[in-house]
Amino acid sequence: MxxxxxxxxxxxxxxxxxxxxxxxxxxxxxxxxxxxxxxxxxxxxxxxxxxxxxxxxxxxxxxxxxxxxxxxxxxxxxxxxxxxxxxxxxxxxxxxxxxxxxxxxxxxxxxxxxxxxxxxxxxxxxxxxxxxDDEGRTDSLPHEYGIDDVPLIVQDRAFGSDGRLIYARSMHDIMMGMRGDTLLVNGVIDPAFECQTELLRLRLLNGSNARIYDFEFETQQSFLMTGSDGGHLEAPVRMSRIRLSPGERAEIVVDASHGVPLQLLARSLSGEMGMMDGGMMGGRWGRGNSRRSSEGSVFKVLLIVPNEQLRPSTATPAKLTTLPAIDPSKAVKTRRFVLEMGMGMGMRGRGGFTINGKSMDMARIDERVKLDTTEIWEVENASMMAHPFHVHDVQFRILDRNGRPPPEHEMGLKDTVLLSSRERVRLLLSFKDYADSDTPYMYHCHILEHEDAGMMGQFVIEA
Ligand SMILES: [Cu+2]
CATH class of the missing domain: 2.60.40.420 (Cupredoxins -  blue copper proteins)
Known part of the structure; x- marks a missing residue:
C-alpha cells in the first residue's frame, strides 16, 4: 500500500x-x-x-x-x-x-x-x-485508507533476465506504445489483499504507458462504479467490466460479504482497431503475471481474500452527487482536433504523431481560449489505433460519441477520454479562474510514447 x-x-x-x-x-x-x-x-x-x-x-x-x-x-x-x-x-x-x-x-x-x-x-x-472534501471526508463510501479504501496503480512493464526494466527499443514500441508482459500494481507483482470489511472501495488508475485494460473479476462478479476521473458519478452504475486507457481512473465498490476470494483481472486491448491482443502462447502465466490466449493478454491485478469475520459496511447511497446539466447551448465556440499517425514513421513534423497535422512545438501556441467561456471540442481519431485524449486544467463532460450520448459511466467528470479508431467524440469544457497568455496548458494523447513523439498541442487561456 x-x-x-x-x-x-x-x-x-x-x-x-x-x-x-x-x-x-x-x-x-x-x-x-x-x-x-x-x-x-x-x-x-x-x-x-x-x-x-x-x-x-x-x-x-x-x-x-x-x-x-x-x-x-x-x-x-x-x-x-x-x-x-x-x-x-x-x-x-x-x-x-x-x-x-x-x-x-x-x-x-x-x-x-x-x-x-x-x-x-x-x-x-x-x-x-x-x-x-472541505470537511476532510472523502464521502459516504468506504474511506479508511488501506483498510476499505485502496488505490491501485496499474502498470505493465518488461523486465530483462537481469531484472532491469526494458524500455522502448524498437519502432514498434513507439508506434504501439511501450507494452510489457508483467503487471505491477502499486509497484508489486501479484498482490493479495486481506479484506476486513463487507464492502471494499478500489480506486483504479491506469498508470501504464500504453496498454488499455478491461478490468473484471474472474468470476464475473459485478461491482458499482461510483466515480470517474474527476469526481463522483451522480448515481452508482452496476457493471461487470470497466475499460480504462492510460491516465483514466475509476472508483468501484466491491461486495466481499460472501467471503469468497475474488481475483481482479485486467484484459489488455492491443489498441489496433480496438481489438484484443493476438496471442501465440497457450493459456499459461508468464514470468510475471500475464497470460496470453486467443482472447488476448490477461493480467492478474489483485487477489482479494475476505477475512472470516467481516466488519459491516454502510450501504452505498443511491445518489452520490448532483452534477451540472450537460448543456451544449452554453458553448461559444467549437474547435476540432484530429489525431493522426503518419505512415512515414517520421518522428518529427509531418508524417509522425500529430494533432491537426502538427507535431508538438513548445514555442508554438496552437489554441487561444477566452477565460470564463465554455467550448465544444470535437476530437476525431483518424488513425488505425485507439488513443486516450487528455486535456489539462479542466474536468470536461462528454457530449457524445459518434453522435450518440455516452454510456452512463462516462457522464461524469473526465479529463481523459479514449477514442477508438475512426471515432469522433465531442467534449464540453469550461475555462475558469486562471488566465495566462504566456504559459500554455497541454492537450495530448496519453500513450506516453505518442506524447513524447509529438501527439500534443498547447493552449493558453486569455483574460
Ligand atoms: Cu496515441
Missing amino acids: PVLYAGQKNGAITEYDLTLQSGRTAFFDNQFTPTIGINQSYLGPTLDMVNGADVRMSVTNTLEEDATLHWHGFHVPARYDGTPHQRIAPGETWTAQFQVRQKPSLFWYHSHAHRRAGPQVYHGLAGPIIVR
Whole structure:
C-alpha cells in the first residue's frame, strides 16, 4: 500500500516536499531493478489533500536529467501545472503553490518532461493523489485508507533476465506504445489483499504507458462504479467490466460479504482497431503475471481474500452527487482536433504523431481560449489505433460519441477520454479562474510514447 502523505502544516499552507530520486527496487526475489521514484525508490506516496486547501509543492530533482511533475486532472494556474515549460534541472527545486479546487476523487502526479515522459514514468516517476472534501471526508463510501479504501496503480512493464526494466527499443514500441508482459500494481507483482470489511472501495488508475485494460473479476462478479476521473458519478452504475486507457481512473465498490476470494483481472486491448491482443502462447502465466490466449493478454491485478469475520459496511447511497446539466447551448465556440499517425514513421513534423497535422512545438501556441467561456471540442481519431485524449486544467463532460450520448459511466467528470479508431467524440469544457497568455496548458494523447513523439498541442487561456 502506498504510504499516505498529508504534508506539513505551515500556517495556512500545507507543504509537500517531494524529491525525485533514483534507487533500486526488489520486484523479484534476490534481484534489484534500477528505478526512479518520489521520496522512495519506485513511484511516490499517496498525496492526501483536502479540497479548498492552499498547498505548496516543493519538488527537488536529484536525478541526472531534467524532469517535471504534473498534477494530472488538477485545475491550477498554468505556471504551476508541471508541463515541459516547468522543467526542473538536476539539483534544482521547483515550487508550485495553488489552492486545491477538485471534487473528491483519485488524481495522480507524474513526469511530463519534454520528450521524456515515457521513460521517466516507466521507471517510476508517478504517484496517486486522493482529494477529500472541505470537511476532510472523502464521502459516504468506504474511506479508511488501506483498510476499505485502496488505490491501485496499474502498470505493465518488461523486465530483462537481469531484472532491469526494458524500455522502448524498437519502432514498434513507439508506434504501439511501450507494452510489457508483467503487471505491477502499486509497484508489486501479484498482490493479495486481506479484506476486513463487507464492502471494499478500489480506486483504479491506469498508470501504464500504453496498454488499455478491461478490468473484471474472474468470476464475473459485478461491482458499482461510483466515480470517474474527476469526481463522483451522480448515481452508482452496476457493471461487470470497466475499460480504462492510460491516465483514466475509476472508483468501484466491491461486495466481499460472501467471503469468497475474488481475483481482479485486467484484459489488455492491443489498441489496433480496438481489438484484443493476438496471442501465440497457450493459456499459461508468464514470468510475471500475464497470460496470453486467443482472447488476448490477461493480467492478474489483485487477489482479494475476505477475512472470516467481516466488519459491516454502510450501504452505498443511491445518489452520490448532483452534477451540472450537460448543456451544449452554453458553448461559444467549437474547435476540432484530429489525431493522426503518419505512415512515414517520421518522428518529427509531418508524417509522425500529430494533432491537426502538427507535431508538438513548445514555442508554438496552437489554441487561444477566452477565460470564463465554455467550448465544444470535437476530437476525431483518424488513425488505425485507439488513443486516450487528455486535456489539462479542466474536468470536461462528454457530449457524445459518434453522435450518440455516452454510456452512463462516462457522464461524469473526465479529463481523459479514449477514442477508438475512426471515432469522433465531442467534449464540453469550461475555462475558469486562471488566465495566462504566456504559459500554455497541454492537450495530448496519453500513450506516453505518442506524447513524447509529438501527439500534443498547447493552449493558453486569455483574460
Ligand atoms: Cu496515441
